[in-house]
Amino acid sequence: MTSKNLFDHEDKIITRMGKGFLGERAVYRGKDLHHDLKDWSWMALYVYGITGKVPEEHHLKVLNFIWLSTSYPDKSIWPNHVTALAGTARSTTSLALSTGI
Amino acid sequence: MTQEKQVYHSKIWYEEAEVDNPFAAKSHYCHGYNVTTDILPKAPWIDYLYLLFTGLRASSMQAQLLEKIAVAIANPGMRDLSIRAAMNGGVGGSTAAASLIAALGTGAGQLGGAREVYTLVESWHKYQTNFDLWITFLKDPNKNRTRTDVWPEYEHPPGFDPNGDQCPTTVLDTLSVLAAVEANGPVVWLQQQRPALEQVISLPLSLSAVISAAFYQLGFDAKQSEMLYLLLRLPGAAIHALEQETYGWKKFPFFGSHTELTDDPGNKGLPEIEGYSQ
Numbered sequence: 001m002t003s004k005n006l007f008d009h010e011d012k013i014i015t016r017m018g019k020g021f022l023g024e025r026a027v028y029r030g031k032d033l034h035h036d037l038k039d040w041s042w043m044a045l046y047v048y049g050i051t052g053k054v055p056e057e058h059h060l061k062v063l064n065f066i067w068l069s070t071s072y073p074d075k076s077i078w079p080n081h082v083t084a085l086a087g088t089a090r091s092t093t094s095l096a097l098s099t100g101i
Numbered sequence: 102m103t104q105e106k107q108v109y110h111s112k113i114w115y116e117e118a119e120v121d122n123p124f125a126a127k128s129h130y131c132h133g134y135n136v137t138t139d140i141l142p143k144a145p146w147i148d149y150l151y152l153l154f155t156g157l158r159a160s161s162m163q164a165q166l167l168e169k170i171a172v173a174i175a176n177p178g179m180r181d182l183s184i185r186a187a188m189n190g191g192v193g194g195s196t197a198a199a200s201l202i203a204a205l206g207t208g209a210g211q212l213g214g215a216r217e218v219y220t221l222v223e224s225w226h227k228y229q230t231n232f233d234l235w236i237t238f239l240k241d242p243n244k245n246r247t248r249t250d251v252w253p254e255y256e257h258p259p260g261f262d263p264n265g266d267q268c269p270t271t272v273l274d275t276l277s278v279l280a281a282v283e284a285n286g287p288v289v290w291l292q293q294q295r296p297a298l299e300q301v302i303s304l305p306l307s308l309s310a311v312i313s314a315a316f317y318q319l320g321f322d323a324k325q326s327e328m329l330y331l332l333l334r335l336p337g338a339a340i341h342a343l344e345q346e347t348y349g350w351k352k353f354p355f356f357g358s359h360t361e362l363t364d365d366p367g368n369k370g371l372p373e374i375e376g377y378s379q
Contacts, residue, residue: 089210099206
């Protein structure tokens with residue numbers, strides 16, 4: 001039956017990525033967000049979320065520099081220009097940022 | 102423990118499943134009409150759009166007005182901020198969806214965008230054709246703002262162009278065509294009151310005011326009108342994004358050398374980076 005895959009996932013979400021046990025705890029890729037990860041930097045959490053691997057300190061330093069050194073606040077660059085257009089149109093900040101992405 | 106089955110609720114849409122596959126629909130019903138056997142063979146797009154939003158069959162006059170609105174705003178033109186956002190997406194090689202998202206996010210705004218239409222239609226339901234109430238609102242559009250919101254405060258009277266001197270011909274033409282659909286409707290009132298409103302506000306009427314009056318005339322509420330304004334302006338965004346993609350970036354304006362930086366610390370040369378030497 002070709003729809004077996006759909007039946008296997010009916011009425012439930014199966015994931016390894018994480019889950020919020022609301023009011024109790026949150027699991028982020030197999031680690032407790034508020035215990036195991038509470039002292040991590042935002043960049044470390046971000047990289048771990050994408051890759052599932054615990055990043056090394058020197059990798060984070062390079063990634064942070066790439067992030068910082070390519071943050072050109074120039075309105076003539078297209079994505080920035082689109083975001084600025086949304087600002088001119090008095091859209092919301094979140095919509096403006098999403099248009100630039 | 103047995104868990105409660107999760108279900109979606111809708112008064113708009115009903116589907117019957119195929120006998121041999123519960124994940125595929127045998128039939129779709131929109132407000133009771135079979136989509137593929139009743140609506141698809143018989144209904145024009147604009148009638149179906151009205152049915153989707155209201156659950157009702159459009160009268161001839163309603164269908165005519167909604168169609169005129171759809172034509173009027175299908176392409177806001179290259180001066181419009183949402184179209185320019187889509188053009189930037191197209192020329193930059195963005196995905197089709199990204200260009201439309203750029204148009205939606207920009208065209209959502211309070212200056213000529215869908216949120217301005219929301220505010221105006223909401224105001225139409227409150228003030229209707231009471232000139233004095235409209236003037237009180239237009240002179241202080243943030244008066245009833247009760248909390249900090251994702252939307253900024255209005256910096257102009259909604260429905261008027263803060264950067265304009267005269268009402269543009271295209272706005273006047275659109276107002277005339279929409280006003281001709283129904284005698285004595287809200288659009289006719291707007292057409293008659295435009296000179297007096299512009300005199301008191303000291304700004305020209307904008308297209309968002311015309312379209313908002315027409316949405317109100319059709320009985321739409323503020324949220325429905327906001328959605329329709331976003332939706333019906335997308336054709337222009339799509340075609341201009343596609344066109345700029347074919348022309349390429351060499352034919353697209355780039356304002357790099359036209360940018361005047363007013364807070365420049367000066368050139369400090371190459372930075373010193375740990376572990377790197379020239």
